[in-house]
Amino acid sequence: MICLVLGIPLANAGQTCGQIKGSLLPCLGYLRHPRSIAPVVCCICVRTVNDQAKTLPKRKDACECIKSTLINIPELDPNAVQGLPNKCGVKLPFPIGANMDCNKLGDGMH
Template identity: 35%
Template structure:
C-alpha cells in the first residue's frame, strides 16, 4: 500500500496543472503527510507547514480548483482503507487550516 501511494505521488510530481499552483507543488507540500495518512499517529509538523503553505498559495478560485483536483486525483487513484481516508480528511482540522473543500474522492472541485 505504501509503495503504491509513493508511486502515485511520484507520478503526480511530473504532472503540471494549469493553475499557478502546480501538482508538483501540491505533491511537494503534502508529501510529509504520507506517513500520517498511512499509519496515523502524530501529524508531522512539516505536514502542517505544507498544508498551510499550500492553502496560502491557492488564493484564486482557479488555484483552489487545481489543488483540489491534484489531491482528488491522488486519493482517487488508490484504494484507501476507510482509516486512511479518515486520516487524510482530518489533516486540515488537525493543522488548524480551513480548506474550502473536503479531501475526498467524491469532492466536486468545480464548486
C-alpha cells in the same frame, strides 16, 4: 522541509500539481497510519498549499490535483485524509477526500 523549499519561489504564484504533490509528501506516512498529532512538517505543507490557493481557479486546480493524488495512493486512511486540515489548524477552502467535487467550489470560500 520539502514544502518550504518549494513554497519560497511560489510566494506570488499558484502551485503546479507536481509542486502540490511534492508539498504533500511529508503527510503520506500520517495519512496511511494516523496518530493523535499530525507531523509538524506535514502541517506546514498543508498551510503552504492552502496559502497558494486563494483564487477560485487556483482552488479548483489544487482541488483537482489533491483529488487525483489521493485516488492514486493506496492504503490511505479516509478519516485521516478528511481530518488532516483540522489536525493542522488549517481551514481549507474545500473538503478533501477522494470523492470531493471540485466543481462545487465557490467564490465565497476562504
